[in-house]
Amino acid sequence: MGKITDLLGRPLAISIELWPPRSPKAEEHLEAALVELLELRPAFTSITYGAGGSTRDRTHELVVQLQAEGRTVPMAHLVCAAHTRAELHDILVRYRDAGIENVLALRGDVPLGSEEELTPGELTYAIELARLAKEVGDFCVAVAAHPGGHPDSASLEEDLDHLARKLGSADFAITQFLFRSDDYRRLRDGLASRGVTKPLVPGIQPITNPRSVARMSEMSGHPVPPEVADRVAAAGDDPAEVRKIGVEMATSLCEELVADGVPGLHFYTMNQSAATIEICANLGIRPGAPR
Numbered sequence: 001m002g003k004i005t006d007l008l009g010r011p012l013a014i015s016i017e018l019w020p021p022r023s024p025k026a027e028e029h030l031e032a033a034l035v036e037l038l039e040l041r042p043a044f045t046s047i048t049y050g051a052g053g054s055t056r057d058r059t060h061e062l063v064v065q066l067q068a069e070g071r072t073v074p075m076a077h078l079v080c081a082a083h084t085r086a087e088l089h090d091i092l093v094r095y096r097d098a099g100i101e102n103v104l105a106l107r108g109d110v111p112l113g114s115e116e117e118l119t120p121g122e123l124t125y126a127i128e129l130a131r132l133a134k135e136v137g138d139f140c141v142a143v144a145a146h147p148g149g150h151p152d153s154a155s156l157e158e159d160l161d162h163l164a165r166k167l168g169s170a171d172f173a174i175t176q177f178l179f180r181s182d183d184y185r186r187l188r189d190g191l192a193s194r195g196v197t198k199p200l201v202p203g204i205q206p207i208t209n210p211r212s213v214a215r216m217s218e219m220s221g222h223p224v225p226p227e228v229a230d231r232v233a234a235a236g237d238d239p240a241e242v243r244k245i246g247v248e249m250a251t252s253l254c255e256e257l258v259a260d261g262v263p264g265l266h267f268y269t270m271n272q273s274a275a276t277i278e279i280c281a282n283l284g285i286r287p288g289a290p291r
Helices: 024-038 056-069 085-097 126-136 156-169 181-193 212-220 226-233 239-259 274-282
Strands: 014-018 044-047 074-079 102-106 140-145 172-177 200-204 265-268
Touching: 014 024, 024 274, 044 056, 056 074, 056 085, 074 085, 074 126, 085 126, 102 126, 126 140, 126 156, 140 156, 156 172, 156 181, 172 212, 172 265, 181 200, 181 239, 200 239, 212 226, 226 239, 239 265, 239 274
Parallel strands: 014 044, 014 265, 044 074, 074 102, 102 140, 140 172, 172 200, 200 265
Antiparallel strands: none
């Protein structure tokens, strides 16, 4: 269906992230959300993957399903954690043979409190997985970028050095969710100063409930910016007001990023459609409208 790098850079190109359903009810919910989200005509749809293969089969099935249906270009997540090199090789071969052209190479983390005895994995870093994917097939490979720096990096500059090396073996990067356009520009300009100009797609995840701030901080390894946390706190415990503020902030951020010439906007949907559709409508992207 095409490589993602050929789809980026179009006016208001958007993409979405989903995770595989774990139950029949979740599958129904995902399908309903997917029908609505695909009306936005996303450039691609990425499907997450649990370390240790906890969603391995579900991820593969959903990616192949989307490929067969032709409704969107799918991108399969793949992680180093808890896998041997041979296992990762075999997974990539399966994707290659199914006609999948796009993968996101991640280090991943062994799940805490897992009942299984999971090893860290034979590949340590995402750059190794990116290189393996290129060896196995003609994949378009994405890697992750961290607006606040990876928690394991000693400094932002060290993290930029590592990201530049990753992009030497990959085709583009997607950031974790960010809240400030300045953080995106720092990443982009830092890469450019290192001679790297491959596409860098900003990740967007609106705050939609009062518990989101703490959860987002935990997920990213960095605190949510004070100005964002303060605006959410001002809404108190009113979920509707928090959601309204979250959509407003995400819309403003997207407008700044689009004005700055980003190659696309990547929405972390949490398998929900409403907030992403509302933000896109604010940007002039409406379901079913010609693109």
